[in-house]
Amino acid sequence: MEIxxxxxxxxxxxxxxxxxxxxxxxxxxxxxxxxLHIGHARAIVTNFELARQFDGYTNLRFDDTNPVKEDSSFxxxxxxxxxxxxxxxxxxxxxxxxxxxxYELAVRLIQKGVAYVCDLSQEQVSSYRxxxxxxxxxxxxxxxxxxxxxxxxxxMRDGKFKDGxxxxxxxxxxxxxxxxxxxPVIYRIIHITHHxxxxxxxxxPMYDFAHPLQDSIEGVTHSLCSLEYVDHRxxxxxxxxxxxxxxxxxxxxxxxxxxxxxxxxxxxLKQLVEKGVVKGYDDPRMPTLAGLRRRGYTSDSIKxxxxxxxxxxxxxxxxxxxxxNSLRNDLVGKTKRVYAILDPIKLIITNYPDQTEAIDLEYNxxxxxxxxxxxxxxxxxxxxxxxxxxxxxxxxxxxLSLGIEVxxxxxxxxxxxxxxxxxxxxxxxxxxTYDVLTKSGSGFNERKPNGNIHFVEAKTALPATFNLFxxxxxxxDSDRDMMERLNPNSWKTVQGFIEPSVGNTFKGExxxxxxxxxxxxxxxxxxxxLIFNRIVELKSSYN
RNA sequence: UGGGCUAUGGCCAAGUGGUUAAGGCAUCGGACUUUGACUCCGAGAUCGUUAGUUCAACUCUAACUAGCCCAGCCA
Numbered sequence: 001m002e003i004x005x006x007x008x009x010x011x012x013x014x015x016x017x018x019x020x021x022x023x024x025x026x027x028x029x030x031x032x033x034x035x036l037h038i039g040h041a042r043a044i045v046t047n048f049e050l051a052r053q054f055d056g057y058t059n060l061r062f063d064d065t066n067p068v069k070e071d072s073s074f075x076x077x078x079x080x081x082x083x084x085x086x087x088x089x090x091x092x093x094x095x096x097x098x099x100x101x102x103y104e105l106a107v108r109l110i111q112k113g114v115a116y117v118c119d120l121s122q123e124q125v126s127s128y129r130x131x132x133x134x135x136x137x138x139x140x141x142x143x144x145x146x147x148x149x150x151x152x153x154x155x156m157r158d159g160k161f162k163d164g165x166x167x168x169x170x171x172x173x174x175x176x177x178x179x180x181x182x183x184p185v186i187y188r189i190i191h192i193t194h195h196x197x198x199x200x201x202x203x204x205p206m207y208d209f210a211h212p213l214q215d216s217i218e219g220v221t222h223s224l225c226s227l228e229y230v231d232h233r234x235x236x237x238x239x240x241x242x243x244x245x246x247x248x249x250x251x252x253x254x255x256x257x258x259x260x261x262x263x264x265x266x267x268x269l270k271q272l273v274e275k276g277v278v279k280g281y282d283d284p285r286m287p288t289l290a291g292l293r294r295r296g297y298t299s300d301s302i303k304x305x306x307x308x309x310x311x312x313x314x315x316x317x318x319x320x321x322x323x324x325n326s327l328r329n330d331l332v333g334k335t336k337r338v339y340a341i342l343d344p345i346k347l348i349i350t351n352y353p354d355q356t357e358a359i360d361l362e363y364n365x366x367x368x369x370x371x372x373x374x375x376x377x378x379x380x381x382x383x384x385x386x387x388x389x390x391x392x393x394x395x396x397x398x399x400l401s402l403g404i405e406v407x408x409x410x411x412x413x414x415x416x417x418x419x420x421x422x423x424x425x426x427x428x429x430x431x432x433t434y435d436v437l438t439k440s441g442s443g444f445n446e447r448k449p450n451g452n453i454h455f456v457e458a459k460t461a462l463p464a465t466f467n468l469f470x471x472x473x474x475x476x477d478s479d480r481d482m483m484e485r486l487n488p489n490s491w492k493t494v495q496g497f498i499e500p501s502v503g504n505t506f507k508g509e510x511x512x513x514x515x516x517x518x519x520x521x522x523x524x525x526x527x528x529x530l531i532f533n534r535i536v537e538l539k540s541s542y543n
Numbered sequence: 544u545g546g547g548c549u550a551u552g553g554c555c556a557a558g559u560g561g562u563u564a565a566g567g568c569a570u571c572g573g574a575c576u577u578u579g580a581c582u583c584c585g586a587g588a589u590c591g592u593u594a595g596u597u598c599a600a601c602u603c604u605a606a607c608u609a610g611c612c613c614a615g616c617c618a
Contacts, residue, residue, distance in 0.1 A: 004566080005557060031618055066617065122616055129614055133545045136614090167616055177546040179614050188616035207618050228612055231547055253548085255611095260554080308567055310556045312549090315611065319554050322568045332581065366581075398579060409577055440577065452577045515578045542579040 001304050003049045006311040008252050012054055012222060021221045024056030028082070028089070029063045029211070032074035032195070035281045035288045036081045038302065038323070039264045042257040045306040047224055048087045059218055060089035064096050065210050067194040075195070077281075081289040085299045091218075096196040098214055102205045103157065105213055105243045106168055106187060110149045114242055115186065116142055117152035118169045125167070128174075129182050135175035136182045142171060156189055159202045163189050170209070172238065180235050184208055212236040216245040223251045227315060257309060258317040261471035262287045268482050272472070277486060284533050285472050285490050295469070296510055296520025296535035301330040320471070324536040331510060331518050331535075336363035336370055339409075339454045340498040340513040340532070342466050344382035346429040346458060349414060352379045356457060359410050359440070364512075373501035377411045380458035382497050384515075387453045388430060390419060398451030400430075407449040409514070413438035454514050461497035464530040467522065468492040498530065505530070512538075 003009060015021045026047040030036065036044075051058045060082060064070045082089065109115035118141045120128060130136030144152070156166055168187035176182055186209035191202045215223045223236075233251045240248055258264065264287050272278045272286070281288050284295035292302065305326035309318045356378040363370040383400070392401040400406045405415040418431040438444045474487040502511065505521045513519050517537040525531035 010559085029618090033618085063618065069617070118616095125616070126614075131545085131614060135545090164616065169616095179546080182614085185616050190616085204616095206616075211618085225618095227548065229618090231613055255549085257555095308555085310567090312556070314549060314555090316555060319568060322555070325568060328580090337578080337580095396579085407577060411577095449577085451579080454578075512578085512580085515580075538578075538580050540579060 001307050003046075003053060003307055004310055006254075007313070008046070008222065008224065008254060008311065009050060009053075011252060012050060015221070016054065023221070024051050024054040025059070025219050025221045026051045026056065026224060027059040027061050027215065027218060027220050029061045029095075029214075030078050031063045031066070031069070032071060032078060033069040034074060034266045035269070035290055036078055037264045037269070037286075037288045038259060038262070038292060039257050039287075041085070041289065041302055041306050042254075042309070042311070043224065043226075044082060044085060044087065045303055046254070046311060048085075049303075049307070050222075056221075057090035058087070059091045059093055059220070061091075061093040061095060061214060061218070063207065063211070064094050064194070064196060065204050065207060067190060067192045067204065070195055072195040077290065081293075084289065084293060085302065093214075093218070094196050095210055095214055096194060098210070098217060099197060099201055099205070101217065102210055102213055103203075106205070106209070107150065107153065108244075109170065109186075109242055110153060110168075111146060112242065113146060114171050115149070115168055116144050116171055117149050117156065118142070118167050118183075118185075119165070120167075122164055125185070129179065130174070132179070138174050139169070139183065142183070153187075156187065156203050157201070159191070161189055163191055165189060168203075170238075170242075172235075178231055178234060180208065180232050181238075184235065208232055208235050209239055212239045212249065212251075213243060213245065215249040215251075216240055216243075216247045219247050220249045223249050225251060225253055226256050227253050227313065229253055253313065254311050255313055255315040257306070258315065259287070259323060260317060260320045261473055262320060263473055263482060271483065275483070277483075278472070284467065285469050294523065294533070296508070296518070296533050297327055298330050298510070301327040304330065327518065327536050328539070331512065333364070333367050335510050335512045335518065337512040337514050338363070338373075338499055338502055339375070339456050340464065340466070340496060340502075340516055340519070341382040341384055341454075341456050341461075342468075342494050342496045342513075342516060343385040344456075344496050345385045345388060345427055346380060347383050347414070347416075347432055347455070348380050348429060349432050349434045350417075351433045354379055356459065357411075361410055373499075375410065375499055375501070376457040376460040377408070377455075378457045378459055381408065381455040382458055382461060383408075383430075383453055383455050385427070388416070388427070392450075399453055400451075404450045405435075405447075407438070407440070407452045408455045409452050410440045411455070412436070412440070413447075413449050456497045456499050458497075460500045462500055462503050462530060464496060464498040464502075464532060466494050466496055466519070467531065467533045468494065469534060498532075502530070503527065510535070 028047045048058045118139050128137045167185045169183045172181045174182045187203050236251045282290035282294045305323050356376045359375040361375045362372040387399040412434040414432040414434045416432045420428045422428045472490045509521045518535045519532040522531040
């Protein structure tokens, strides 16, 4: 699937045409402090696909300049997710790989007189900054001599100061209407062990300083990020220029991807996990890539979803139906179609002999390469509870009712004659008769059934657990706390039956359960304890 | 009240001065159907508003309106 036209692709085409660049080099720069979610997929797919289409490449660079928040466990999870999506970074790098160079560039800035060590406390820095409408005040330390700054900065590096005691700031413009330019801090002191560099450093560069330099060092041509960095672009360019970087990368911003019924904030996802609302970051209801993977989503469907939503400078909220549609499209021709009954009622065919019959049935008539299996048929079968109503409610009803004839798919026409009830009035079982002349494949066409329903033969049926999911969040509008908006039905487990051919399914195997949806074999499923996750339902024009 | 960004059908999104304004999702008709699935046909916008520039504007300009972002020693 080609990436469709978008403004960044257009820029790249022009840049190549005008020889502004020799090739396209992008990077995906996650901070290793959280799991990747479907929103990140837009950045991943965009960076990798764009570079690929222009015969360029993409680096994976962990943006690990803040050791208080980062952890190597996330590094591994992120690598795994990217690999799952089918992308291979040209290089796997860390922002921390560049700490020495970054330090030296900071020294250069001091030497040029455009950076200074500031003694203001965090609170003071904040109050000196001014407000959105009033300019800031210059720090009293702004005009220290280059020598003093050099010495102080060296001492910062050497651990002579405590956290927060001093910062290195860029000397730009305290009265700029763009607050990012009001002498931004570029180095801060943090005495904590870094997941990569250990205790080697106690000063760490800020994103605004480190990021453009990293991009430049790596030869990144198009540095893509989200809209909230628009105001930072001038700073990005400023650092590249002031540091006299030989390679000049350019930043382009695009809108974030949101999905209806889906909340992707780190804080929220973390809360769900920590409060035990979900079973972990890979819970099948989670919008994390790990969660979607466990749910059964294919990486191809994620990619085609991202590609089909396009890209613009708008933070968009795409309908979750679009994601579901991508999955169905991907799976429709690829999966075996088998019969499963999620909410069974037993149906006894009173005039059928005491035997089982073997129906030879291809797995997917649209893809014969998938082969075929034997589907058993017999006197007792399970059908879906929702496929029966005592009295046909209206002329649109295409299922079973008393006195109504339907076809058990690929078997026979049956007619329901009697309902046996439990004491509580619920249906226990149905009694029906079949017409031997209506055998599927016999060419019988004297009458049309009222509909076609699926079944599983009772004796050979395998018991199975089905996990049925709904969005974690119910009401979408509201300003109410997210925890109060949880959907109590987000995970429903039902016990039913499945045809015997599915007995030796492997973990992660995907199926279409005819008329029920696309399912994936859960990681915990095993022979004798089959567990399936419903990825998405089939589309339905019924109701 | 400062600065920045955005505004094309219900949701995304092409379109870069002259096209009947692509496409996908959703919706509504209809055909087909041993999945109310798939597939196939068909239906819908004058492009936030108002002025302007131009022979010609969704495409350029201005104003207005609405939404989003920015005052972390987070990224």
